[in-house]
Amino acid sequence: MNSLDIAVTGLGLVTARAASPKQLFRHIVAGKSCIAKSCLLEAYGLVNPVGAFLSRDEWRYVRQRVALGNGDANGLEPHSMLALYAACQALDSSGLSLADKERICEMLRKQDALHLVHPITHTRRPPPRNDIRDFRDAFAGWRGIPARGAGATRKVAFINHLITPQWLTQVDPSLAGLDAAELRRFVLRMVPNKGAAPYDPIRIRSSLGGAVDFSLYPLAVCSEQMVGYLRGGDLNGIRAEVEERVLAAAADGCEVVGLGMYTSIVTNNCTSLRTPQVALTSGNALTVGMGLEALERAMAERGIDPANSTLVVVGGAGNIATAYASLLAARVPRLTLLGSGRKDSLARLRRTAERIYGDAFDAVTKGRDKPAGIEAALAESGLLRGLDPESEPGKIDAVVAERVQEHYGEVAPIRITSDRGCLREADLVVCTANADTPFLTAGDFKDWFFSAQAMDHLIDSWSPAFGVAERQPLLTFSAEGSHFDAKLRSEAKWSLMPMHGDGSMLQFRLTYRPDDHWSYGVSVDLFDGASDGLFGQFDHNDRILWEIKYQL
Known part of the structure; x- marks a missing residue:
């Protein structure tokens, strides 16, 4: 066969030359689709052995088009060339002006994702800002070490996900202008493709002398979604997503993969995965x-x-x-x-x-x-x-x-x-429940509870490549109480991060539960601090929330 087998991702390569839906339709009607049965995939025993083929003339056409717009294309791998060609087609067919295209390129170059994500949230409010800001320095500290170097004996990986959609602002600071509801809608709309690019490895050295290169392979889902999968009982889809992350880590040379957060729960403590080429751990013993x-x-x-x-x-x-x-x-x-x-x-x-x-x-x-x-x-x-x-x-x-x-x-x-x-x-309480939101408060233990906590971390052999501060102290003072036979609960909390201008957060909440089904709540969140601080970034997002819940 005078054609080339092409590995295709996403929706698949249908045709090399259709630059619009109308042309694509005519191409398929004429029987010119590149989609066909792959004898090679069929020989491997795949149930649905669909492949994509390009004739050598079509492949030569793709190379010429890419070279016209990008100079020398000889250094590109076939999959990169196809991806670049598809992107050029999309831009040519988009109807965007030259100024619009240049603005999009500037967003990508400066890694300012806010303007790309905001429309996907389907919010009614205008974008929080219109200017394009440069966030490359914010991501520079996350770039890890080069590939394996002296002293590293193994590569290990950790599969994790978002606790809440708000964690996205820690992953990508450019999204800080989006509120909680917008971030949640964005995460829920990422369902078709949950895999995110892995983080560059960080070298972790043991006091005993050994070292490993540690990488994160995130899933773009939050705890709320994971709980939904568990309650619905349909776990095949999310298990396949977790398995894909594990296989990606194995393909990158990782020998051990840890399943964190809900990923170990939805996979029945790793036992539902079929990945014999890599060791798995749920971390439960730790x-x-x-x-x-x-x-x-x-x-x-x-x-x-x-x-x-x-x-x-x-x-x-x-x-x-x-x-x-x-x-x-x-x-x-x-x-x-x-x-x-x-x-x-x-x-x-x-x-x-x-x-x-x-x-x-x-x-x-x-x-x-x-x-x-x-x-x-x-x-x-x-x-x-x-x-x-x-x-x-x-x-x-x-x-x-x-x-x-x-x-x-x-x-x-x-x-x-x-x-x-x-x-x-109880004198001692250990809580190990699989819940995506807090469900125990001080009101479950005593009529009034006062707490003062001081926390800090100090990272040994710290490096800017770690992506977190060497120290990040947090002071928390809270008071919680229940009244009128525990039907009314009041909470007040003040959290202060005194270093790096991270600021403070003051919270008040009242919740009234007249019976086992209905609850009514009002809460106030007040933020203060520098604009780039953990709390201070929300300084202009103080809010009052009203909440009514009904539980079966």
Whole structure:
């Protein structure tokens, strides 16, 4: 066949010469489409082996057209030449004036995406600004190291996504003029193509001497969308998107890929992906380890003795929650697993409780020195006498749980519930729920709660290539309370970032819930600071919000 096989992305190469929809239609009617069955793809066993073909004459025409507008085209790869040719066709057919084309080129050159994104948000308000600003310096610090150099032994990747659409302003500062609703509409309209360009690698060195080149492979979705996929039950599409990101990282030479945020949840802790060429991790073990360390520090600071405490695990049926509960059951005498209240929630909590009882039984029968917590309750009660784990293979967890429940009744060491009221009895709380918005507040714990927090980070061997400040202290003061039998909740919070002119944010909120279904809220957000600060960039976006919600 006197043609060239061309690898095509996007909507596919239909024809090389149709410069308008009318010409394209005539081309297809005449049977001149380049779309055809690919014998090569069919030989690979693909179900839909559609390929695109260019005759050598057509390919020569493409090269000539590209060369006319761009000088020497010999250095371009075929896919780059086709992309450039398609872009030239689009501009030629757009009807834009020369001045318009020059303005678009200036936007791209200066990396000012606001003017391109604003129309996609379908907002009614005019653009926040008309001038084109230069954001190249803002992106320069994100450029990482060159490709592998001395001392780097592995390339690793992390798949992440936006927590909220507002995070886009951190990724692309040129979008700071868009409000939350506009950013949300833009993210939702990116559904057809969720993959974003990976970040250049950052070299991370271990104190033990090793080093890795670390890259981010983002997905252009937010937590709200991820929760929607989970609730809808149709996960095939988002799993395919995550798998594509993993394969892209593997193709770039990454040997290990971490799935962050909701990407590990929608892929069932990585198990739904078929990527044998690369190692995957959900990071759950690290999450549990860091959480336990933070809990240890909090108990020490507040003088809490776990041996005399009640622990509540929120989202107690999940994998991470089960790990927390099993590890802490050896230290606390009372454990409550708090579920969501969905139809299968209590059954899943019951299986988690059975597993914890089974682990405690295993520890006691193996003769652990000085059993404590729930293990001590089982050892001291005599419930385990005569119980042989081999006599009930696969059922011992349920048998132990049944014996404990019969013996202790309502004061059993492990309690399962969907009633948040249990939080008021808790000395320790671990929350591992998969929620895209906060759902626990101080009002769930006490009538009034006052908090003062100071946080900072100091990055060892810091470099401007990291894309974040070497230090970024944050001071937060908050007060939250509930009134009138917890039907009215009031909140006040002041957050201050004293360095780099990042500014401050002052928030007030009142929420009234007369019953389990309706809630009415009003909130005020006040920002202050320098125009390029984290809070200060919203200095002219102070707002008052009214909210009415109905929950089934």
